[in-house]
Amino acid sequence: MDIYREEILDHFKKPRNWGLVTTASKGWVKAKEVNGSCGDVMEMGLRVKKGRIEEVKFQGEGCAISMAAGSMLTEMIKGKKIKEVEKMSDKEMIDRLGIKISSGRKKCATLGLEVCQKLLKKLI
Amino acid sequence: MNILKIKEDFPILKRKIQGKRLVYLDNAATSQRPRQVLDKIREFDEKHNANVHRGIHQLSEEASEMYEEARKVVAGFVGAREDEMIFVRNATEGINLVAWAWAFRNIKKGEEILTTVMEHHANLVPWQQLAKSKGIKLQIVDVDDEGRLDMKDLERKLSKKTKLAAVVHVSNTVGTINPVERIVKMAKKVGARVLVDAAQSAQHVGVDVRKLKCDFLVITGHKMLGPMGIGGVYIKKERQVEMEVFLTGGGMISEVYKDRPAVWAKGVEKWEAGTPNVSGAIGLAEAVRYHQRLGMDKIREHEKELTRYSLDRLGEINGLKVIGPKDVEIRGGAVTWVMEGIHAHDVAQVLDNEGVAVRSGHHCTMPLHERLGITASTRASFYVYNTKEDVDRLVEGLEKVKKVLG
Numbered sequence: 001m002d003i004y005r006e007e008i009l010d011h012f013k014k015p016r017n018w019g020l021v022t023t024a025s026k027g028w029v030k031a032k033e034v035n036g037s038c039g040d041v042m043e044m045g046l047r048v049k050k051g052r053i054e055e056v057k058f059q060g061e062g063c064a065i066s067m068a069a070g071s072m073l074t075e076m077i078k079g080k081k082i083k084e085v086e087k088m089s090d091k092e093m094i095d096r097l098g099i100k101i102s103s104g105r106k107k108c109a110t111l112g113l114e115v116c117q118k119l120l121k122k123l124i
Numbered sequence: 125m126n127i128l129k130i131k132e133d134f135p136i137l138k139r140k141i142q143g144k145r146l147v148y149l150d151n152a153a154t155s156q157r158p159r160q161v162l163d164k165i166r167e168f169d170e171k172h173n174a175n176v177h178r179g180i181h182q183l184s185e186e187a188s189e190m191y192e193e194a195r196k197v198v199a200g201f202v203g204a205r206e207d208e209m210i211f212v213r214n215a216t217e218g219i220n221l222v223a224w225a226w227a228f229r230n231i232k233k234g235e236e237i238l239t240t241v242m243e244h245h246a247n248l249v250p251w252q253q254l255a256k257s258k259g260i261k262l263q264i265v266d267v268d269d270e271g272r273l274d275m276k277d278l279e280r281k282l283s284k285k286t287k288l289a290a291v292v293h294v295s296n297t298v299g300t301i302n303p304v305e306r307i308v309k310m311a312k313k314v315g316a317r318v319l320v321d322a323a324q325s326a327q328h329v330g331v332d333v334r335k336l337k338c339d340f341l342v343i344t345g346h347k348m349l350g351p352m353g354i355g356g357v358y359i360k361k362e363r364q365v366e367m368e369v370f371l372t373g374g375g376m377i378s379e380v381y382k383d384r385p386a387v388w389a390k391g392v393e394k395w396e397a398g399t400p401n402v403s404g405a406i407g408l409a410e411a412v413r414y415h416q417r418l419g420m421d422k423i424r425e426h427e428k429e430l431t432r433y434s435l436d437r438l439g440e441i442n443g444l445k446v447i448g449p450k451d452v453e454i455r456g457g458a459v460t461w462v463m464e465g466i467h468a469h470d471v472a473q474v475l476d477n478e479g480v481a482v483r484s485g486h487h488c489t490m491p492l493h494e495r496l497g498i499t500a501s502t503r504a505s506f507y508v509y510n511t512k513e514d515v516d517r518l519v520e521g522l523e524k525v526k527k528v529l530g
Contacts, residue, residue: 003473004528012529038469038485039499061499063467064529108469 003099004064011068016075019057021045028055031119035107040066044074044115048123053077053085058115063108065097070112072096077116086120088113125422131509133158133414144479147514152296152324152458152505153483154346157411161349164410168403176402177375177393191402194409195392201412202322202341203332204358210392211356211405215323216246218342218357219290221395222319223250225370226340226363231287233259238281238289238316240265240273241495244296245488247321251290261285267495271298271448279310286316293325297489297503298448298496299431299458301329308337317363323347328427328456328507330420339363345404349507350411354404364392371397423508427457430506434459434515441522443530447496457506460487463522466529468500474528475502478521 020043021028030045040062047055056074060067076096077085090110094101101109131137134156139146148156168190174183176191192206199209212218231237237251241264255262263281266274282289289311293304308318319340322331327348333341340363344355359367369376369388376397379387388394415423432452438444443464449455463471472484483503486493493499504518 003477004470009528036490038467039493040467063469065469105469105473 005099008064008068008097008099011071012064015058015067015071017057017071017078018059020059021057029119029122031115031122033111033115033118035062035066035111038063038108040108040111042066042070042111042115044070044112044119046116046119046123048082051082053080053082058112060111062111063105065101065105065108066111069093069097069109070115073112073116082120082123086117088117125418125426125508127426127509127511130418131511133160134509135159135162137509141479141481142477147480147517149504149506149510149514149518150481150483151507151510152347152487152503154352155327155349155507156509157349157351157407158414160414161351161407161410165351165403165407168406173403175399187402190406191400194405197409197412198343198356198405199358201415202326202343202356202358203334203336204341207391208333208358208361208364209356210359210395211354211400212342213353213401214346214355215321215342215344215357216250218340218344218355219247219319219321220250221357221370222340222342222359223254225367225395226359227251227254227288228258229368230366231258231260234261234285235287236261236263236283236285238263238265238278238286238291238311240267240278240291240302242267242271242273242295242298242300242302242489242492243290243292244321244323245490246323247290247292247319248491264491267298267300267492269496270450271295271300271492271496272454273300273302275303275306278307282310282314282316284314286311286314288317288319290319290321292321292323293331294322294329294456294458295448295489295492296324296458296505297460297487297492297501299455299460300449301325301454301456304338305336312337324456324458327415327423329424333358333360345408345411348408348411349414350408351401351404354401354408356408367395369397370395373397375399418508426508427506428452430510430512430515431455431457431459433512434504434506434518437515437519438522441519441526443526444522447498447501458503459505460501460503462498462501463525466525468502470529471502471522471525474525475518475521478517478524480518480521482518 042060174187317339341358346352468484
């Protein structure tokens with residue numbers, strides 16, 4: 001089955017950059033987003049230096065697609081300039097997943113990106 | 125009842141999904157339409173289509189007659205008379221009609237509406253909106269951990285202040301069949317009116333408003349083998365006289381003047397502004413006849429057996445937890461579950477790949493999910509054309525789910 005191709009399942013079962021950021025952590029900002037239609041929750045934290053994302057952490061609860069996408073996203077944005085990440089589109093995220101996403105599951109695929117961009121707004 | 129013969133009536137069930145025979149188990153969301161209904165709609169479109177109640181020409185007379193005949197059939201299906209059945213788009217619209225045309229006018233600030241935590245959003249949000257706009261208090265009855273109404277809580281929350289109880293007959297999520305007859309009796313004792321949401325019950329367990337003695341009851345066509353965009357709301361005559369108009373315009377008036385108020389139509393047309401869904405009503409009546417030919421008792425028996433079988437089979441799967449009552453006497457044909465560590469959307473996605481259509485998410489009952497401590501669930505809901513083989517296909521699919529995502 002294409003949608004649960006090996007790489008997706010791998011990210012789902014072993015999410016990269018997994019972890020929570022506590023409010024006490026110096027230099028970190030965090031944001032949380034909920035996908036109301038299916039109850040997915042995702043929290044993400046970033047540490048930025050000179051306009052570049054130095055470190056990223058995420059944790060959440062949800063379907064394989066949203067968790068795998070979140071994990072992939074953290075890899076994609078690490079080391080990137082905020083300005084670039086701000087401009088990232090849903091399509092880029094879905095392309096990275098490399099699977100056909102039906103309209104009903106678009107929100108699952110882009111939940112991570114949504115949290116991330118919400119976070120970046122806090123930084124500006 | 126010959127289920128294989130019944131299956132033959134439904135063209136869509138011949139479809140292949142991912143190369144496999146479609147197993148359609150999302151009937152609580154919408155049901156499929158038999159050839160008889162499809163033919164009837166086509167016949168109307170090809171031979172009788174015209175606007176109703178207006179034209180003095182052959183087609184208009186035929187269309188009007190067919191529309192009113194449809195009303196009689198649909199009303200009869202729930203034990204009502206034709207002058208108590210108003211055609212609406214769906215159950216949601218029916219509830220909104222009662223909320224704004226009846227409740228808005230008859231329930232005052234400080235008085236109460238009682239509903240339950242297991243309601244579909246359709247029977248909750250309109251009351252929340254009304255409560256907010258008029259300062260009415262909403263009392264929400266709890267359920268137990270098995271998804272059965274907490275009758276003690278209901279008794280506690282029902283009082284002289286309660287003016288309306290709006291209660292679902294069969295839960296679309298946990299399948300619970302509520303003791304609505306008893307609830308009506310209890311509500312009557314305190315002088316409250318009762319609305320029954322029969323969107324999941326009229327076609328599966330049967331309803332009779334004369335026996336129930338409720339004031340309002342809503343049904344929806346597309347969940348009962350009929351078309352989308354047509355539903356009905358039963359409103360008792362005594363309540364109709366207490367009602368204000370809702371949507372206004374053509375069709376619901378008898379006289380309109382430039383400089384003084386219009387005179388409303390008499391009877392149920394008063395709440396059917398604009399051109400109605402005539403072909404939908406005719407299709408719905410044909411769907412009703414389909415149930416009547418099979419017999420409601422037999423339909424219920426068949427679905428009960430499927431529910432029992434699926435509860436047994438799902439019970440064999442490790443890490444799967446069925447939510448809702450285990451007793452099929454108080455459970456309609458909807459079986460809902462959660463799987464340890466696997467999100468409902470993933471369950472449905474893998475099942476889809478196996479040609480099995482189920483529903484995943486919160487099924488428009490977010491407060492109920494919250495009460496039961498789950499964020500999302502997966503639901504299989506049955507109808508007269510489903511078989512034990514369909515349940516077996518579901519179970520095979522669930523094994524696959526575990527293999528892929530477990």
